[in-house]
Amino acid sequence: xxxxxxxxxxLSKTFGSHLVLDNINLDIYDGESIAIIGGSGEGKSVLFKxxxxxxxxxTGSKILxxxxxxxxxxxxxxxxxxxNTLKVGVLFQGNALFDSLNIWENIMFEPxxxxxxSRKKAKEVAMEQIRMVELDERIAELYPSxxxxxxxxxxxxxxxxxxxxxxxxxxxxxxxLDPDTSSKIHHLIRKITxxxxxxxxxxxxxxxxxxxxxxxxxxxxxSKLIV
Amino acid sequence: MKKIxxxxxxxxxxxxxxxxxxxxxxxxxxFIAEILSSLYRPPFxxxxxxxxxxxxxxxxxxxxxxxxxxxxxxxxLQSYIGFARFGTINAVPSVVAISIVRxxxxxxxxxxxxxKLGASISAEIATMKVNEQIEALYTLNVNPIDYLVTPxxxxxxxxxxxxxxxxxxxxxxxxxxxxxxxxxxxxxxxxKFTFDVINVEDVTSGLxxxxxxxxxxxxxxxxxxxxxxxxxxGVGKATTDAVVVSSIIILFMDYVMTGLFFVx
Numbered sequence: 001x002x003x004x005x006x007x008x009x010x011l012s013k014t015f016g017s018h019l020v021l022d023n024i025n026l027d028i029y030d031g032e033s034i035a036i037i038g039g040s041g042e043g044k045s046v047l048f049k050x051x052x053x054x055x056x057x058x059t060g061s062k063i064l065x066x067x068x069x070x071x072x073x074x075x076x077x078x079x080x081x082x083x084n085t086l087k088v089g090v091l092f093q094g095n096a097l098f099d100s101l102n103i104w105e106n107i108m109f110e111p112x113x114x115x116x117x118s119r120k121k122a123k124e125v126a127m128e129q130i131r132m133v134e135l136d137e138r139i140a141e142l143y144p145s146x147x148x149x150x151x152x153x154x155x156x157x158x159x160x161x162x163x164x165x166x167x168x169x170x171x172x173x174x175x176x177l178d179p180d181t182s183s184k185i186h187h188l189i190r191k192i193t194x195x196x197x198x199x200x201x202x203x204x205x206x207x208x209x210x211x212x213x214x215x216x217x218x219x220x221x222x223s224k225l226i227v
Numbered sequence: 228m229k230k231i232x233x234x235x236x237x238x239x240x241x242x243x244x245x246x247x248x249x250x251x252x253x254x255x256x257x258f259i260a261e262i263l264s265s266l267y268r269p270p271f272x273x274x275x276x277x278x279x280x281x282x283x284x285x286x287x288x289x290x291x292x293x294x295x296x297x298x299x300x301x302x303x304l305q306s307y308i309g310f311a312r313f314g315t316i317n318a319v320p321s322v323v324a325i326s327i328v329r330x331x332x333x334x335x336x337x338x339x340x341x342x343k344l345g346a347s348i349s350a351e352i353a354t355m356k357v358n359e360q361i362e363a364l365y366t367l368n369v370n371p372i373d374y375l376v377t378p379x380x381x382x383x384x385x386x387x388x389x390x391x392x393x394x395x396x397x398x399x400x401x402x403x404x405x406x407x408x409x410x411x412x413x414x415x416x417x418x419k420f421t422f423d424v425i426n427v428e429d430v431t432s433g434l435x436x437x438x439x440x441x442x443x444x445x446x447x448x449x450x451x452x453x454x455x456x457x458x459x460x461g462v463g464k465a466t467t468d469a470v471v472v473s474s475i476i477i478l479f480m481d482y483v484m485t486g487l488f489f490v491x
Contacts, residue, residue, distance in 0.1 A: 049362075052366065053365075054362055054365060075365045075366070076365060076370050079365070079368045079370070088366055089366075090362075090363065090366040092359045092362065092363055093359070094358055094359050096358060096359040096360045096362065096363035097360075098360060109367055109369075110367040110368055110369060113272070113369060113374070114270060114368075159367075163367075169366075
């Protein structure tokens with residue numbers, strides 16, 4: 001029996017008078033890869049942001065991470081609190097790479113900024129990550145605008161796993177990419193998450209992605225979760 | 228029918244606008260409180276502050292210098308024309324110096340930087356927000372206020388007084404050049420009339436003004452960028468709003484501070 005990593009209980013979210021999420025209940029187990037599917041405007045991204053702590057759900061909702069309720073704690077405060085929090089990696093839909101930094105600096109952004117490693121060591125680690133996501137090392141010194149969309153996606157994936165996260169969020173991981181590149185990235189994600197046994201939550205509307213990436217899927221429809 | 232009535236009810240419109248205005252003021256105060264709290268909370272990004280000081284000062288030097296020199300020249304010309312009518316042209320250097328150091332230096336640098344710095348901060352942060360980079364910062368364990376906002380506020384508090392001081396010198400130099408070559412002042416007499424009237428309080432009052440302007444330019448720019456909504460159209464609106472709002476605040480605060488410093 002696997003441990004429950006995240007338990008979402010009675011989660012609701014309203015914006016003004018518009019109910020986006022209605023009494024969502026979901027357990028996510030340690031090491032599993034779960035996909036949350038649903039059409040546009042069904043609240044997938046809101047649920048994703050609620051779990052991450054970027055958006056606070058309505059009162060009465062519970063988000064238990066390692067059995068501690070973080071529902072009303074914004075991510076900025078979760079980060080300051082060292083106890084019981086999870087190391088999280090996020091792959092954003094638009095990649096969210098920093099334009100003013102080159103590829104390897106993007107991958108090692110946080111350790112470099114907080115002086116956790118020397119630049120030399122950081123570059124070595126970044127090179128490993130670049131190889132892991134099956135990119136050519138020569139792109140390390142380029143800037144995000146100088147590489148293709150598929151490459152940017154791989155760089156964003158490398159950044160999201162650079163800190164060895166316990167929990168990986170993937171928001172529409174292959175949106176805007178051609179089917180061939182998408183398939184390669186789906187298999188790459190599956191390989192990485194399986195190799196490192198990372199608990200993964202994927203938001204998508206692509207059923208092909210679900211088949212490859214996820215162990216289990218749930219569907220959001222009309223603000224409700226269908227398991 | 229009722230909906231139309233509600234839509235065009237003047238009291239409802241004024242009431243809604245008032246409530247939204249008060250809400251906005253509250254949000255700005257909370258934003259400022261968050262900036263102030265980050266000053267006492269590690270991590271501190273000293274390298275980012277230094278880079279910002281360099282960026283603001285170095286890249287604004289040309290625009291500030293040009294503005295200051297032409298202001299000095301024009302002020303000198305206008306003062307000469309006016310004072311010549313009363314036969315008191317010796318007052319030209321004093322008027323140019325006091326006007327520039329107390330008023331025109333800080334205000335013009337403030338307005339130029341509201342356009343240049345305020346717009347660039349707002350556009351940069353707004354674009355980051357639209358492209359999910361602000362959210363990415365949170366997930367990378369970096370507080371965007373600590374990393375993006377506070378260093379810019381500190382940097383502008385250092386850079387703007389520095390630029391104002393440079394603008395004061397260049398502005399006085401502009402007046403000096405035109406007075407020497409066009410109005411027949413000797414270098415000695417021009418400088419004597421300048422430094423006889425100008426004192427430390429005149430310079431410091433201008434520098435204090437520039438600090439206040441710097442604070443509002445960056446806070447407004449960051450706030451507008453940080454709270455952008457609506458994609459690329461929103462970025463444009465945030466940028467325009469940042470320039471307009473900070474320019475108005477500069478002119479209003481100039482009036483308030485001039486009253487405080489110089490009116491007994």
